[in-house]
Amino acid sequence: MNDLFATLALEPARETLAEGAMLLRGIVLPFQDRVLPALRAVIGQAPFRHMVTPGGYTMSVAMSNCGAAGWVTDRSGYRYDRIDPETGKPWPALPSSFLDLALVAAKEAGYPNFRPDACLINRYEPGAKLSLHQDKDERDFSHPIVSVSLGLPATFQFGGLNRTDPIRKYALLHGDVAVWGGPSRLFYHGVTELKDGHHGTLGRMRINLTFRGAF
Template sequence: MTDLFAKLAVEPSRESMAEGATLLRGFALSLEGQILPGLRSVIAEAPFRHMVTPGGYTMSVAMTNCGAAGWVTDRSGYRYDRLDPESGKPWPPLPSSFLDLAIAAATEAGYPDFRPDACLINRYEPGARLSLHQDKDERDFSHPIVSVSLGLPATFQFGGPNRTDPIRKYALRHGDVVVWGGPSRLFYHGVTELKDGEHETLGRMRINLTFRRAR
């Protein structure tokens, strides 16, 4: 971790979003060369798929996972599972670059004890969106969420503990990292419909890495 923190020694541009929630502009850029190969290795083992909600809705965002547990949804409900339901095998392990980035970002945002055991990977293509929701399938809400944006820019919505609370919008770009926990851990959040475009590295898509402590 010493070498990693040396790479991230420059003070990042940061924005306070709410008590316990911080936007770290460009925090992941210096590790892009390590993150993208790790991403490709995970996708090769556990390809993206469009999951179905308990209500029968096919999600516009394609998903996969890595780590000790993966977040899944189907007609039986939302949950974490040790096995990939499509292959019956354990999810790929967290690449070391993923783990290092998540720990460094959490530490920078004031959560030095965070050690994720799960990473949900979302692929947004133009037209995809993620409606307002809470991350509440984890066992212990004392751990923060670390969310890394890669590829096309997106508009992130961040509200409050109730669905009807006012929504603030943040433009997220390639390399930005959002960390929220403590008083804002269960705040509603989402992503508006992704606009078309072409990212120089990832093409016509946005990738989001969301790190959690699931168990």
């Protein structure tokens, strides 16, 4: 385990990343006995798939969604859609355990009025990564992003409003939640290549639940 992860024991339970952005350590753990079965049920209805970007690149991260709308990408662009293009059906409803977790995390980070209507579910397997990007397909940027980490540890990159701004790196473990909004809502962020390993519950993968106000 590298130094980034080894220092976690010395870090506070709540860490400020930037103005409007906070990292909440282990806040998922009281919810996981409800969240993990709900996750399996959602994936049973809307299986993971590797989406293609408008430029024709197949993403290394596999994705699914739940809620009133789901984030999708294909040759025609990035967007939210109420229908799963693979099943032709509405995305699975947002489980109550997901909503409870998102509301608690958002309130702890200073966003008591957040009410997500979409949850993007990402599956990282060893070697998968997510390049620096902004979450800007939502209609209203007043809503924060609530990003939940489950499974294998990952390295989160958090920058600024410009792609060339300095990047800070943070270790994310099972149960951690990053929340950003307000002045940092459009900050660039990403995840470096996931290292191989084994998590006691999820095995050789990391799951990321990203709650958004899409509409």
